[in-house]
Every structure is written in structure tokens, then in C-alpha cells.
Amino acid sequence: MIHASNDNPVLNRPRLAGLTGWDADWSGLRVVVAGIGVSGFAAADTLIELGARVVVVDGADTPATRGKADTLRIVGAADVLLGEQHQSSVPDVDGERPELVVTSPGLRPDSPLLAAAAAERIQIWGDVELAWRVRERAGRRTAEWVCVTGTNGKTTTVGMTEAMLRAAGFTVAAVGNVGTPVLDALREPVEHDVLVVELSSFQLHWAHSVSPLASVVLNVAEDHVDWHGGYANYVADKSRIFEHTRVACVYNAQQPETVRMVEEADVVEGCRAVGFTLETPDVSMLGLVEDLLVDRAFLEDRRGSALELASVADTGPIPTPHGVANALAAAALARAAGAPPEAVRDGLRAWEPGDHRIQAVATTHGVVWVNDSKATNPHAADAALSAFGSVVWIAGGLSKGVSYDRLVARHADRLRTVVLIGTDNDGLLAALAEHAPAVPVLPAGADGAADGDAVMAAAVRLAHGAAQRGDTVLMAPASASMDQFTSYAHRGDAFIREVAELVERLS
Incomplete structure (x- = not known):
């Protein structure tokens, strides 16, 4: 697999190397922006405001992109160049080759334009x-x-830290992968003390010089290996979040x-490594003592107390x-940024979990219905399955x-x-x-069915028939x-709607 390198050989070009502030000389810089989605639009809009000359390329020619x-x-x-025909090469900017x-x-890094x-x-x-x-x-x-990455738990940890x-x-x-582009936050009239930045492995692949106050890798497991060209590349990109961290990794x-x-x-120099654990914490860690979250990192007498x-x-x-x-990781980031101990407790009590994350949506006839559509990989599903006893599991989609061997075993x-969807x-x-041959497997629709809402309706009916008190x-x-739904939120909303209709029929 060809990978466009994130260690660009021209990093030290004088013009680009000197662009380290809003007030630097961006005028006339020739830039191609690849993509006109949320982050691409924000990048193009920012560069135009800075005075750069911009060409935007996107393979989708739709009413939204137009x-x-x-x-x-x-x-x-x-x-602005729309359509697949513009994705195979890097266009000129005002008749000259782009600088950036x-x-x-x-x-993907191996896409024709980036390659x-x-x-x-x-x-x-x-x-x-x-x-x-x-x-x-x-x-x-x-x-x-303060920057957050991991295979799972990023958005929850960002919300808790915030x-x-x-x-x-x-x-x-x-901000960041949580939904609001960092560039949009920087251009808001509000002056922030701290930005809590969720970073995907995709974003980290192209980040060269970010130097956060604190950063965290929550966990890593197989995910997006197709994009990265293998698990080792995925882990390497995740690890970039620690580079240049100043106070706490x-x-x-x-x-x-x-x-x-x-x-x-x-x-x-001077940055500390701070661990989090679900066990009793050692020095320079946060962890659990019985049912309490405790800190042995951000206090003077960390060897003798917590x-x-x-x-x-x-x-x-x-x-x-x-x-x-996730809460322990968030607490470590908040403490690194100067939050007092009581703010950790008060923040957790004020925080509201996001939709589609182990979200209990109904109880009927002794059966609890839980929406965790955000579990888009085996590692996330493992966390959800671990939380419950006897489970009727609705699973499947784009792998x-x-x-899945370790998860099922x-x-x-x-x-x-x-119950299979997807x-x-x-x-x-x-x-x-291989690992659960005695467990019944019920398909919720013909393989390849595109109508996700109909498939989810069938899945809920089948799950109801299989579930016991x-x-x-x-x-x-x-x-x-994305095979049958527009997003994990669409999938979760379909589940919630079908369960609500089931409860109404049974009441």
C-alpha cells in the first residue's frame, strides 16, 4: 500500500516554516484544500480570510457540495473543483504549482491526489x-x-474533561473530531482558556507540530486498518499525540x-507520564480505591497519600x-490543566452522556433495551457487552x-x-x-439490503421474540x-424509534 508520508521532506521550506501565527504572512500562499466537508470548508474559509490563494477539490458533486x-x-x-475527475492529480493555483x-x-493517504x-x-x-x-x-x-485520542471513548472523555x-x-x-472544527473555535469572538481537542488517527497522521499542554491515548485496538494500511501504522499515528506534549502524557x-x-x-523536557488504572494507583497515577476515583499524581505528597x-x-x-x-483519563487531563479536585467531581455530576453510547432507551416485560450504536468496532462492543449479563446482541455492518474472534470468544x-444487521x-x-456455535443467529434482512430503517424494524422484532425476562x-x-444508514446516529435513532413503537404495541 502506498502511503503519503506525514513526515514531509519540505517541512523546513522557509515560507511554510515561518507560518506560525495568525499574523504571519499568509498572503498569496498557494494552497489546495482536499475536501469540502466540515473540516475542509473551515480550512478553506480560514485560508481565504488569511489572504491565501485557494483551490478546493472534492470528489462529490452533490447539491450539498455545490x-x-x-x-x-x-x-x-x-x-472549487467538484467531481471524481479532479481527484487524480494536484491542480494548479492561479496557473502555478501549489505550495501546500x-x-x-x-x-486516505494513498488516494491519488495525496499520493x-x-x-x-x-x-x-x-x-x-x-x-x-x-x-x-x-x-x-x-x-x-489538551488533546484526546484512542480507539474508543474519545468523545465521552472530551465531554467529561470539558x-x-x-x-x-x-x-x-x-472541538476537533467531536464535531466543531478547531479552526471554527479559533475564529469565534469568545476567547477560550482551554480547547479540549478530540483527534482521530486520520487527523494525527497529518499533524506535524502540535504541542499540547496535556494529551492522552485512552486505548488502542484494531480499527481503520484499511485506511492506515495495517495495525502498526494505526498505532504509530495514534502515538503522535504524545509528541511535543509539555506537561502531562x-x-x-x-x-x-x-x-x-x-x-x-x-x-x-519536564513533561510527566501520568497513568490511569482501574486498580489501586501507583505513584504518578490516577485509579480506584474501592468505589472512589483517586489522584496520586497531581499532589505534593504523592508517595504517601492520595x-x-x-x-x-x-x-x-x-x-x-x-x-x-474515561473519567480517570479526563480527570488527569483536567488536573494537568489546573483544575482542583472538587472540579472533577462537580464536572462529572454536571456531564450528560451523549446519545448512542450505552443509552438505556426502554424496559419492557423485564427486558432492558440499550442503544450503543457508537460501538463501531469490536473494542467498543467489548466494553458494552462487558456491562451486561444475558444479552440479545444486535450486531453487524461494515467491518x-x-x-471479531477475540470479541466473540x-x-x-x-x-x-x-440478530444480524448490515x-x-x-x-x-x-x-x-467458531466460538459460539450454539448461539442462534437471526438475519434481520436480506444481505445487501439498503433500507436500514426496515432492517432495524425487523431486528427489533426478532430481538423481542428471542429475549427473556x-x-x-x-x-x-x-x-x-454506512452500508445501511447514513451514520451511527441514524442507526441509533432507528433503533430507538422501533423500540418505542414496540413498547407502545405491548402496553
């Missing part, structure tokens, strides 16, 4: 790299960044991969091991090239029935046949959603 293109043309973009490509995170840019030695940034370079602006406060920092009195915003002390990441990280931060019950309406781990004993289930079916019907697909 509408965004019209907006960018109005505010001064040099050109800014890519949207979803575009061509790398071959031509044109530097490639992501939107996060651009945001880091323009974060300082004359007359405005410069926000500190709530803790807000409880501490900071002006704070959650927060790591999962119970996962060897994240321990190695922090040991090998090239950090700013600070109580919160209780397990504060971590959510359905406390789970991974939810507690993204991962293996671990939870075979708790599966009463598996179109790419060969790997899941093989794992079920005391069971949990858990929709944690362990797969991406």
Missing part, C-alpha cells in the same frame, strides 16, 4: 496542523490545548501498547469499567477489515441470540461459528453504519 462551493466562491476562493495541500481527515502531492514533494497538512499554526493572534488570548474544566471556572470548548497503565507509546514519545476526586457513581447513569476509565457465554458480516459470522437487548454493532 452549495458550499458557491459560498466559498462568494468569499473569494480561487476555484491541506487535507480533510477522511481522505501525487507527496511524490511532487508538496507539503501536506491536516486541518488540525493548520489550526495549531494560526492559534496565536495579536490582541487575543491563546488557548491551551465539564471538569468548566466546573473549575475555565472558559473551555470541546496520560496513558492507560493497563494496556502495554499505550505504555510503550509514552515511553517512546519525544516530549518537551486525593479523593469522585465516586464511581458519579461517572454516569450506568457505571461501566470503560466509563470509569473495516477487523477481526470473550462473550460467547453471555449471548442468548445474535451487509459485511462474513468475518462476524465466521467468528460466531432479565435479558438485555444490546444494539452494539461492532461495525460501521
